[in-house]
Amino acid sequence: MLLASAGRLVALPEEGGHDLTGELEEAVEFLPDNPIPWHDSLLGLPGWMRQELTEIRDRIRPANQGGGLFPPQIWPLQPEPVQGPLILDSSLPGEGDSGLALDPRAVVPLGPGLMGRYTMQQPVGVLVDPQQLIQDRSGGQMESLVQRWLNDQCVFRTTLLVFGPGQQLPSDFDPQALRRQWAGETDDSLLVFYFYEQPERTLAIFGHGACATYTAAVLRSIVDASVVEAARVSGPTEQLERFCYKMSVRLHWLARSPPAKLVDTGVSGNPSRRWWGNMAVSVAILGALGLAAGFGVVRLIRSRRPRSEGGHDGPFLLPETEPCPRFGAPHSGGFSAVITFPRQSAP
Amino acid sequence: MGVSSCPHCGYSLQVACGLYGSEAVVAERLMDVDGTLVPEQRQAILDSLDDFGRLFPQLFFLVYLGALPPPASPRQFAFWLLNHAAVTDLDGLQPNERGLLLVVDPRGGTAVLAGGYFLESLMGQEELDLVLKSAAKDFSRADYPAALRIITAALGGLLKRVAREALWTPRRWPSGLPETVPAGFPPLVRTGEVSLPESMPEASPLEPERPPEEMVPSSAAGRLGRRTRSAVRRANPGRR
Known part of the structure; x- marks a missing residue:
């Protein structure tokens, strides 16, 4: 395996083989995604133009096109690059990958030509699928679903761009700029970059209105939940359909729920004011709890008070008991008290 | 079932009935048999009875004011009258055990x-004694x-406390409080012909004795009946 390091080709010893250090051998493999950085080169190789580098990365231009220091016997001409979407392995590189993956089966950035087919002009419909990736059902059907679910039944004006599996947006691509380009300053616009067969790579760009009203966590949770729901089914078209449906439901409820506004309370920056704000909230909560407890105690006492129709002066009900007659008396058993007082003279 | 007579002395209601009669007695809430009260006092007493009845609709209060029929023991007479009184001017029918x-x-x-x-x-007995003693000065x-x-105020205070205790300590009063004021009791002592004895027999030796000087004339019992009957006729002309 040959690695480019500081402009010199260094042959690493093969595993279990003999040592080739210091011996320049014939190149057996070329990695077009990892060309020799010209500014690191000690050989003073001619510099690559950025466009040429991009084309080489996209495998549009052979790496040694335009001649070079090495003849084809040493540096063989690379085959013609494959045009169109690359069906790659599902293993994904990390986020922010520039596309210069060592593994040729990894995600490959979209070339400017293909990307231009997406972004060259503002789409007429709500579904952008220039590669005709949606196979199971016609694009019109899917577009009508997207129109109905993600536009008619929610407050957002959604445009869905479908990319192939393994394709990656160019590193210099600014999706927010594309949203502004298409929707202007419209607050309810939503741009969804959906990767066919890979819903987990979905990217959603919300407008300023949604970003100002809802927290990023809320918006991210909506997309994540929709992606999870989409991953529950197997077919790629079914995944897209389920993603659209679930996301429309969540966006619908998001619009109906009270927004978690990012209100500047004016106390965020000042710890003292924040402390007083927290204290005020605590006091208010404790006060409310105290009032509720007091109300409950009053209700309990009132419920325990002898039932009366007129408040304190109302009739009092006494507990009923079973009489036990004695002395053969049906109503009174002689329960009585006697006092004497000075006799009154007869009138 | 209750006992029909005292197991020690054999006293029973029959002894009192032998003295005052066994028939029901038509009575009013206020029986001023000697005409002691002036109309204002009479009205004041009736107002107090009304207030007590409003506060405790399960109870009713009777007042007998006057000389007792001989051979009268006040306790025995009260025992007999409460078991035989047929009160005519109550708002609702109440059995006499609630009286x-x-x-x-x-005079006595x-x-x-x-x-x-x-x-x-x-x-209890002590509470009832205290209630009556609280009015000793006014009797004098x-x-x-x-x-x-x-x-009535002292009784009301005690009974309100009982009503509250019945709510807070239901175990003490297992039967609990009634949801409404009990009504529609059968007129236990108002059925049948009401008559009063014209003459009182001699007192039984088993009854509680009272000093001879506190005895009242033997004509009091007859006056009670006649006065009560006339008062009932005046209040209810259509009733005998």
Whole structure:
């Protein structure tokens, strides 16, 4: 395996083989995604133009096109690059990958030509699928679903761009700029970059209105939940359909729920004011709890008070008991008290 | 089932019935048999009885004011009258075990406060003694309306406490409180012909004795009946 390091080709010893250090051998493999950085080169190789580098990365231009220091016997001409979407392995590189993956089966950035087919002009419909990736059902059907679910039944004006599996947006691509380009300053616009067969790579760009009203966590949770729901089914078209449906439901409820506004309370920056704000909230909560407890105690006492129709002066009900007659008396058993007082003279 | 007579002395209601009669007696809430009260006092007493009845609709209060029929023991007479009184001017029908009877003999200088079985289940003997003693001064001054106000107030305080205790400590009163004021009791003592004995037999040796000097003339029992009958006729002309 040959690695480019500081402009010199260094042959690493093969595993279990003999040592080739210091011996320049014939190149057996070329990695077009990892060309020799010209500014690191000690050989003073001619510099690559950025466009040429991009084309080489996209495998549009052979790496040694335009001649070079090495003849084809040493540096063989690379085959013609494959045009169109690359069906790659599902293993994904990390986020922010520039596309210069060592593994040729990894995600490959979209070339400017293909990307231009997406972004060259503002789409007429709500579904952008220039590669005709949606196979199971016609694009019109899917577009009508997207129109109905993600536009008619929610407050957002959604445009869905479908990319192939393994394709990656160019590193210099600014999706927010594309949203502004298409929707202007419209607050309810939503741009969804959906990767066919890979819903987990979905990217959603919300407008300023949604970003100002809802927290990023809320918006991210909506997309994540929709992606999870989409991953529950197997077919790629079914995944897209389920993603659209679930996301429309969540966006619908998001619009109906009270927004978690990012209100500047004016106390965020000042710890003292924040402390007083927290204290005020605590006091208010404790006060409310105290009032509720007091109300409950009053209700309990009132419920325990002898039932009366007129408040304190109302009739009092006494507990009923079973009489036990004695002395053969049906109503009174002689329960009585006697006092004497000075006799009154007869009138 | 209750006992029909005292296991020690054999006393029973039959002994009192032998003295005063076994028939039901038509009575009013206020029986001023000697005409002691002036109309204002009479009205004041009736107002106190009304207030007490409003506060405790399960109870009713009777007042007997006058000389007792001989051979009268005030306690025995109250015992007999509460078991035989057919009260005519109550708003609702109440059995006599829910009644209270205050018997005041001004000439004899005796006052008796008797209660039925219902009151007996709510308070004790000592409490009842205290209630009656609280009005001793007013009895001495012959201010019977004031005495009755004090008695009803003291009784009301005790009974309100009982009502509250029944709510807070239901175990003490397993039967609990009624949801509404009990009504529609059968007229236990109002059925049948009401008659009063014209003459009283001799007192039984088993009854509680009272001093001979406190005895009242033997004609009092007859006066009670006649006065009560005439009062009932005046209040209810259509009723015998």
